[in-house]
Amino acid sequence: MSARDQLLHWLDTERDHQVDFLQRFARIDTANPPGDTTRAADLFRAVLEGEGIAHRTEAPLAHAPNLIASFEGGAGRGRHLVLNGHLDVFPVGDRAAWSRDPWSGEIADGRLHGRGTVDMKCGTTALLFAFVYLHRLRAELKGRVTLTVVSDEETGGKWGTAWLIENRANQVLGDCVLNSEPSGVATVRFGEKCMLWLRFKIAVKGGHSAYPHTGGSANKLAAALVQDLLALEAMAPDEPEIVRRTLDRPEVQKAIDQSLGAGASGVLRRVSVNIGTLQGGVKINMLPAECVLEVDFRLPVGVTRASVLEKVRGILAHYPMVSVEELLPGGPEANVSDPTHEMMGHLVRNGAEAQGFAPQPIVSLGGTDTRFWRLKGVPAFVYGCSPAGMGGVDESVSLAEFHHVLRVHTLSAWDYLVTSAA
Ligand SMILES: [Zn+2]
Numbered sequence: 001m002s003a004r005d006q007l008l009h010w011l012d013t014e015r016d017h018q019v020d021f022l023q024r025f026a027r028i029d030t031a032n033p034p035g036d037t038t039r040a041a042d043l044f045r046a047v048l049e050g051e052g053i054a055h056r057t058e059a060p061l062a063h064a065p066n067l068i069a070s071f072e073g074g075a076g077r078g079r080h081l082v083l084n085g086h087l088d089v090f091p092v093g094d095r096a097a098w099s100r101d102p103w104s105g106e107i108a109d110g111r112l113h114g115r116g117t118v119d120m121k122c123g124t125t126a127l128l129f130a131f132v133y134l135h136r137l138r139a140e141l142k143g144r145v146t147l148t149v150v151s152d153e154e155t156g157g158k159w160g161t162a163w164l165i166e167n168r169a170n171q172v173l174g175d176c177v178l179n180s181e182p183s184g185v186a187t188v189r190f191g192e193k194c195m196l197w198l199r200f201k202i203a204v205k206g207g208h209s210a211y212p213h214t215g216g217s218a219n220k221l222a223a224a225l226v227q228d229l230l231a232l233e234a235m236a237p238d239e240p241e242i243v244r245r246t247l248d249r250p251e252v253q254k255a256i257d258q259s260l261g262a263g264a265s266g267v268l269r270r271v272s273v274n275i276g277t278l279q280g281g282v283k284i285n286m287l288p289a290e291c292v293l294e295v296d297f298r299l300p301v302g303v304t305r306a307s308v309l310e311k312v313r314g315i316l317a318h319y320p321m322v323s324v325e326e327l328l329p330g331g332p333e334a335n336v337s338d339p340t341h342e343m344m345g346h347l348v349r350n351g352a353e354a355q356g357f358a359p360q361p362i363v364s365l366g367g368t369d370t371r372f373w374r375l376k377g378v379p380a381f382v383y384g385c386s387p388a389g390m391g392g393v394d395e396s397v398s399l400a401e402f403h404h405v406l407r408v409h410t411l412s413a414w415d416y417l418v419t420s421a422a
Helices: 003-013 015-026 038-050 117-136 161-167 218-234 241-248 250-260 305-316 342-355 370-374 399-419
Strands: 055-058 066-072 080-086 111-113 144-150 176-179 187-192 194-203 272-280 290-299 322-327 360-364 380-382 396-398
Touching: 003 015, 003 117, 003 399, 015 038, 015 111, 015 117, 015 399, 038 055, 038 066, 038 117, 055 161, 066 161, 080 117, 080 370, 080 399, 111 117, 111 399, 117 144, 117 176, 117 396, 117 399, 144 161, 161 370, 176 370, 176 399, 187 250, 187 342, 187 370, 194 218, 194 305, 218 272, 218 290, 218 305, 241 250, 241 360, 250 360, 290 305, 305 322, 342 360, 342 380, 342 399, 370 380, 396 399
Parallel strands: 080 144, 080 176, 176 380, 187 360
Antiparallel strands: 055 066, 066 144, 111 396, 187 380, 194 290, 194 322, 272 290
């Protein structure tokens, strides 16, 4: 049996074991907040120990451990591939609205139920097994493979991936990253938009509404300001040539709209402006003296935070009574890897081989931990199950997709590590 056939054999014959692990993982409450992932980390460590794989735990927060496991291939020097997934999940929300216990791990109609099964217990489990199978064949691999299983992803990653990259860079930075956040099996994500959050405060004199000439209205100014801010959606992104050519392809646009909803291919490449909150006024017959707006800008590849802030400052030059504050200052830029990178080729080929059609390279609307690598110049790619139901009531993942994602990651990692030259 060839090594590749051996991998396919394990992927197939150990399905019950893979599903059993995913089920046990789904039954552990890792909702964040509070983000206690200690029991989930124990579950992962037990598998690694069962396979005789060394691992370390890095826990800058005691209740939110991060695991690192790593091994060298036996076939000579090569590149360092890093696998990354997270343990924590969204909170349950309205428990009464769930038709099953959110931590049931029940299987029905080919789906495994529970909060976080889509984002991303399915994906993190897939990477664990991919890592285990690669380790069994390590004698034939070049280079190095590292598995990072992290906490704190849902609250920004400061104590998870960001901490590892800042404090253990030599262990986790690597040459390429595979991540299995829910992308939908029809797309591979090679970049992501970023967010810029601003709070605007409008302060005027106010007064009695019968005397509008005396005090002015903060709400009236807010209405005008909103129009000016929405106009920033027309900013033209300066996309790198290879990104532009990739995203211009009709089959890519079609895949984006099919995966993320009609219209997504447009939203993906422009600034979007959400007036998330708008609060002003006390009483119907009073001129509002104050109005506060919180605005969530999502920036595409090719639009920098600085360029949007400069436009905002230009707008505010016409509104001397408006002050602005950046929430989450110092956040990441929209980030992108080369969509023609070798790893993209492996993911597309292995995805197509297993499902009969090729996943298309796209940029993500939301953020993942892969940004921490991309912003350090390390190419990172995301391939995972359908995002449908993610974070919602009655979240559940398709077991067929779970097996598919596990197979595509295992084979793509294999292809990357056997072909790699030092
Ligand atoms: Zn996630």
